[in-house]
Amino acid sequence: PLIVEMSNLSKVYPNGTVALQNVNLTIQEGEFVCFVGPSGCGKSTIFNLIAGLTQPTQGELKILNMTPKQALKQSDTAFVFQDHTLLPWRTLLDNVALPLEIRGISKKKTHEEAERVLELVGLKDYTKALPRQLSGGMKMRVSIARALAQRPKLLLMDEPFGALDEITRQTLQEELLNIWQKDSKMTVLFITHNVFESVFLSTRVVVMTPRPGKVSSTIALPEPYP
Numbered sequence: 001p002l003i004v005e006m007s008n009l010s011k012v013y014p015n016g017t018v019a020l021q022n023v024n025l026t027i028q029e030g031e032f033v034c035f036v037g038p039s040g041c042g043k044s045t046i047f048n049l050i051a052g053l054t055q056p057t058q059g060e061l062k063i064l065n066m067t068p069k070q071a072l073k074q075s076d077t078a079f080v081f082q083d084h085t086l087l088p089w090r091t092l093l094d095n096v097a098l099p100l101e102i103r104g105i106s107k108k109k110t111h112e113e114a115e116r117v118l119e120l121v122g123l124k125d126y127t128k129a130l131p132r133q134l135s136g137g138m139k140m141r142v143s144i145a146r147a148l149a150q151r152p153k154l155l156l157m158d159e160p161f162g163a164l165d166e167i168t169r170q171t172l173q174e175e176l177l178n179i180w181q182k183d184s185k186m187t188v189l190f191i192t193h194n195v196f197e198s199v200f201l202s203t204r205v206v207v208m209t210p211r212p213g214k215v216s217s218t219i220a221l222p223e224p225y226p
């Protein structure tokens with residue numbers, strides 16, 4: 001099934017900045033798509049549209065055949081950001097369980113689920129630890145676990161490994177690939193400006209050039225500035 005369908009999608013901010021112009025892009029279930037391009041090319045705008053945090057000025061966007069807001073409400077979409085925002089006074093288990101608790105799921109269930117995903121990211125011995133006891137790489141694993149606990153159909157990752165050292169980044173890249181490969185139905189969209197990371201991780205790279213509105217999928221040749 002189609003997970004993301006963008007047709008003639010444009011986004012012009014109120015100050016007149018054209019962030020995206022006539023973007024056509026479809027993403028199938030199970031893809032791992034990297035969005036790569038320099039700052040200002042519209043990567044975050046695409047994610048914000050998919051998350052329903054901002055509205056397109058033109059065109060249509062469907063997530064799993066729904067509006068982005070409906071998809072978010074059904075918790076089909078989950079996020080991982082570079083800034084992992086773990087609550088410092090909550091244990092790892094309670095951090096990971098929080099989004100499920102908010103949804104009113106029973107304590108027993110949320111804890112089982114939190115334990116499952118913490119094990120998935122290699123932190124099963126740290127369920128009682130507090131965030132300040134962790135390295136940057138471990139905190140990122142917790143953020144990934146928290147997103148996975150929602151069993152999202154669509155996982156949006158915005159430069160998640162940007163702040164990590166090279167070795168930790170490589171380890172986490174491999175772990176993420178393992179997790180994704182185990183779940184053939186989870187679609188991952190991953191923003192990076194690291195071209196090497198994009199080709200290593202993804203099944204498809206969407207190259208975005210700094211010229212507003214140019215999105216070329218798969219293989220894109222650089223285009224000259226106007």
Ligand code: ADP
Nearest residue numbers: 013015017019038039040041042043044045046
């Ligand atoms: P990226 O994530 O690739 O750095 P963005 O999607 O953040 O790119 O930005 C795309 C363009 O839209 C840039 O020119 C940016 O300055 C502009 N932009 C982003 N958000 C806003 C906003 N809220 N208001 C006005 N312009 C914006």
